[in-house]
Amino acid sequence: xxxxxxxxxxxxxxxxxxxxxxxxxxxxxxxxxxxxxxxxxxxxxxxxxxxxxxxxxxxxxxxxxxxxxxxxxxxxxxxxxxxxxxxxxxxxxxxxxxxxxxxxxxxxxxxxxxxxxxxxxxxxxxxxxxxxxxxxxxxxxxxxxxxxxxxxxxxxxxxxxxxxxxxxxxxxxxxxxxxxxxxxxxxxxxxxxxxxxxxxxxxxxxxxxxxxxxxxxxxxxxxxxxxxxxxxxxxxxxxxxxxxxxxxxxxxxxxxxxxxxxxxxxxxxxxxxxxxxxxxxxxxxxxxxxxxxxxxxxxxxxxxxxxxxxxxxxxxxxxxxx
Amino acid sequence: xxxxxxxxxxxxxxxxxxxxxxxxxxxxxxxxxxxxxxxxxxxxxxxxxxxxxxxxxxxxxxxxxxxxxxxxxxxxxxxxxxxxxxxxxxxxxxxxxxxxxxxxxxxxxxxxxxxxxxxxxxxxxxxxxxxxxxxxxxxxxxxxxxxxxxxxxxxxxxxxxxxxxxxxxxxxxxxxxxxxxxxxxxxxxxxxxxxxxxxxxxxxxxxxxxxxxxxxxxxxxxxxxxxxxxxxxxxxxxxxxxxxxxxxxxxxxxxxxxxxxxxxxxxxxxxxxxxxxxxxxxxxxxxxxxxxxxxxxxxxxxxxxxxxxxxxxxxxxxxxxxxxxxxxxxx
Numbered sequence: 001x002x003x004x005x006x007x008x009x010x011x012x013x014x015x016x017x018x019x020x021x022x023x024x025x026x027x028x029x030x031x032x033x034x035x036x037x038x039x040x041x042x043x044x045x046x047x048x049x050x051x052x053x054x055x056x057x058x059x060x061x062x063x064x065x066x067x068x069x070x071x072x073x074x075x076x077x078x079x080x081x082x083x084x085x086x087x088x089x090x091x092x093x094x095x096x097x098x099x100x101x102x103x104x105x106x107x108x109x110x111x112x113x114x115x116x117x118x119x120x121x122x123x124x125x126x127x128x129x130x131x132x133x134x135x136x137x138x139x140x141x142x143x144x145x146x147x148x149x150x151x152x153x154x155x156x157x158x159x160x161x162x163x164x165x166x167x168x169x170x171x172x173x174x175x176x177x178x179x180x181x182x183x184x185x186x187x188x189x190x191x192x193x194x195x196x197x198x199x200x201x202x203x204x205x206x207x208x209x210x211x212x213x214x215x216x217x218x219x220x221x222x223x224x225x226x227x228x229x230x231x232x233x234x235x236x237x238x239x240x241x242x243x244x245x246x247x248x249x250x251x252x253x254x255x256x257x258x259x260x261x262x263x264x265x266x267x268x269x270x271x272x273x274x275x276x277x278x279x280x281x282x283x284x285x286x287x288x289x290x291x292x293x294x295x296x297x298x299x300x301x302x303x304x305x306x307x308x309x310x311x312x313x314x315x316x317x318x319x320x321x322x
Numbered sequence: 323x324x325x326x327x328x329x330x331x332x333x334x335x336x337x338x339x340x341x342x343x344x345x346x347x348x349x350x351x352x353x354x355x356x357x358x359x360x361x362x363x364x365x366x367x368x369x370x371x372x373x374x375x376x377x378x379x380x381x382x383x384x385x386x387x388x389x390x391x392x393x394x395x396x397x398x399x400x401x402x403x404x405x406x407x408x409x410x411x412x413x414x415x416x417x418x419x420x421x422x423x424x425x426x427x428x429x430x431x432x433x434x435x436x437x438x439x440x441x442x443x444x445x446x447x448x449x450x451x452x453x454x455x456x457x458x459x460x461x462x463x464x465x466x467x468x469x470x471x472x473x474x475x476x477x478x479x480x481x482x483x484x485x486x487x488x489x490x491x492x493x494x495x496x497x498x499x500x501x502x503x504x505x506x507x508x509x510x511x512x513x514x515x516x517x518x519x520x521x522x523x524x525x526x527x528x529x530x531x532x533x534x535x536x537x538x539x540x541x542x543x544x545x546x547x548x549x550x551x552x553x554x555x556x557x558x559x560x561x562x563x564x565x566x567x568x569x570x571x572x573x574x575x576x577x578x579x580x581x582x583x584x585x586x587x588x589x590x591x592x593x594x595x596x597x598x599x600x601x602x603x604x605x606x607x608x609x610x611x612x613x614x615x616x617x618x619x620x621x622x623x624x625x626x627x628x629x630x631x632x633x634x635x636x637x638x639x640x641x642x643x644x645x646x647x648x649x650x651x652x653x
Contacts, residue, residue, distance in 0.1 A: 037631075046630065046631075067630060068624055068627075068630055069630035071582070071583065072579050072583060073572075073576055073579040073582075074385070074568065074579070074582070077382075077572065078378075078382045078620060078621075078624070079624055081378045081382070082375075082378070082621055082624035082625055083624070085369045085372055085374060085375045085378065085625065086369050086625065096579060097576040097578070097579050098483065099483035099484070099485045099572070099574035099575075099576060100483065100574060100575075100576045100579060100580075102485065102573065102574060103492065103496065103571070103572055103573050104572075123485065162481075162578065163476055163481030163578060164578065165482065
């Protein structure tokens with residue numbers, strides 16, 4: 001009994017001690033925290049965060065990184081609190097939701113930590129740099145492409161994301177463009193949580209209740225793949241066009257291989273976190289970017305690029321996680 | 323001769339005294355696990371014993387810890403409450419609406435706190451009535467109300483985060499008193515009050531009796547339905563307190579995110595603390611220790627920079643080990 005308890009205790013101790021990384025005395029310590037990999041895009045985010053910190057810590061030996069992820073906004077508040085204990089020089093954060101993280105990011109910024117906020121903007125700015133993709137641009141580009149391909153006439157389905165501001169920015173911009181095209185009729189606009197399983201059943205239901213559908217817009221490329229499966233399983237040949245959002249390698253390959261339905265997607269690149277980490281490295285050292293005459297800009301908005309058969313090669317990167 | 327004859331009753335008396343103290347073996351095991359974890363953590367990271375880190379950990383723990391205390395009562399009485407996480411979101415939304423609706427800032431904060439406790443109690447009453455009057459299993463009732471509460475929180479806010487400019491609100495959850503964050507003081511204060519309620523009042527004995535065997539409890543004259551109902555109300559009030567602390571610390575509430583997975587953290591804290599999931603026995607102190615163990619694990623993983631992919635594995639493993647340490651498994 002006693003011995004077995006000792007063994008259990010040792011295992012407990014070893015399981016923790018074994019996972020400890022050596023504390024080292026680098027001159028710059030950069031903390032990164034992102035939402036955990038709960039769907040394709042966030043998995044890509046995590047992959048790129050790891051990739052960028054590996055590459056950059058090799059290139060700049062005086063910089064070390066800690067990458068954390070959180071499955072909720074409140075868990076991410078704890079992440080930031082824990083990072084701040086560790087003599088942080090810079091913080092790169094993709095906030096799970098901005099208002100929840102507002103006060104703790106403000107605390108970090110007020111302490112003089114070089115702060116880069118990615119993708120989701122704070123109501124009261126508390127950062128050195130804000131870097132994001134173009135959410136309204138994503139919806140807009142997708143809408144223009146669909147309207148053009150359908151010659152302004154047709155019935156479409158919209159597969160939305162979860163009820164968060166990013167999704168409303170995309171869908172609102174999409175709907176604004178579609179208002180200019182009275183011939184296009186949005187049959188339904190449904191939440192899929194950007195989750196492939198949920199998207200599969202939602203698309204099945206929507207296809208079942210709408211006998212004539214010309215095009216589908218999926219606000220996320222994983223959702224697009226699920227929607228395709230629903231289309232195939234229901235043997236529907238009325239759908240001419242499926243457009244995505246995000247720019248996953250799976251969908252880029254379909255466009256590259258001249259898929260009969262999937263003809264376009266719009267980038268919302270998860271490697272924005274990699275660029276944000278790179279900006280933090282230069283920003284915290286007070287360096288300029290390339291040949292620029294200024295320091296790191298305070299606001300960087302990445303373009304929302306429409307990917308079609310014409311330019312697909314530029315975006316093809318078979319190794320990436322998304 | 324004389325000495326040993328005298329010593330024996332003294333020793334027996336000491337042992338008897340020790341047995342009377344509510345710290346039994348079932349609580350000693352989690353305590354040992356906590357101390358071990360504490361020692362290992364302070365060896366593993368130079369930052370762990372930093373005062374600011376320790377107060378951070380305690381504050382991080384207090385939101386789910388307060389809820390776990392309420393959950394302890396529900397579980398001891400033989401129930402379960404899966405709705406607490408969603409309830410945090412809904413109560414949090416109500417708190418922020420009240421704070422923003424009342425013009426006098428101090429009145430607004432006081433009314434919001436009252437509203438949180440009342441709303442929590444009412445939601446708990448809703449769960450409890452469905453369990454006792456509706457005769458539906460607690461698991462099913464709270465599974466449904468989990469969905470209902472979250473959905474209402476999303477509907478009232480259109481899924482948008484709600485924040486406030488009230489100058490005093492953030493002083494509650496973000497404030498300090500005697501060097502300790504206020505949520506931590508509320509957590510420990512609540513633990514003391516509920517400990518007395520559970521072990522030194524007839525009510526507490528009735529809760530245990532109902533959980534151990536409802537039929538026997540009914541025959542001995544305990545109003546079983548009323549006791550079960552009251553445990554859900556206690557859980558609701560705890561959720562109300564937690565929602566005040568959480569929303570005021572963050573100065574905002576996110577209806578899709580607040581309290582996300584809190585039900586699982588609360589249940590894990592209760593179980594690690596030695597409360598039987600089948601009901602009948604359990605302690606508040608065990609739950610407090612369980613919550614602290616969970617908090618220290620999270621903190622440790624962040625401080626040492628364990629791969630984010632592996633954090634769940636380490637956390638799950640330590641939970642299993644902590645529970646293994648305390649149950650004498652029969653061969």
